[in-house]
Amino acid sequence: MGAHIVVAELNPANAEHTAAEVRALDRRALVVPTDVTSRKDLSAMVERTRDEFGRIDTLVNNAGIYRAAKTLDVTEEHWDTVMNINAKAVFFVSQAVLPTMIAQKRGVIVNLASMAGKIGSRANLPYSASKATVISMTKSLALAHAADGVRVNCVCPAAGPSGPTVPKS
Helix, strand or coil, rough: CCCCCCEEEECCCHHHHHHHHHHHCCCEEEECCCCCCCCHHHHHHHHHHHHHCCCCCCEEEECCCCCEEEEEHCCCHHHHHHHHHHHHHHHHHHHHHHHHHHHHCCCEEEEECCHHHCCCCCCEEEEEEEHHHHHHHHHHHHHHHHHHHHEEEEEECCCCCCCCCCCCC
């Protein structure tokens, strides 16, 4: 759709692969190594994006992990890792780009949640809780920043027989 893309990714090989696909579409792509759990990395990503493109129009919060475990097998480390990446990072990445979007009086934030956040899961309580948090956070961010010209929405894909899919409407 004509957008230039910032690939904020922890894995350099994945980032370069994605950037190459964007460049093949004759669009600019900037690779910024980013750990979404690091506030320092988030600040650097926002700064590099503004320096390179002069603005930030859209943020897609799509970093996430899935670690299945039965309820009694979930450790504190498991819980914290899933929540830090799937929920906490969504807030702090959004917080990092919001000053730019508010100053522009426009912006779009799209959060990747999951149907698991709406219906739960027998074998993945931390994942379901993290995605429910994203759904609630999306609603709160949308309410808090609509008057600033920032739209915030989430997408809730469902798992199909061969992996995650987008539900048909």
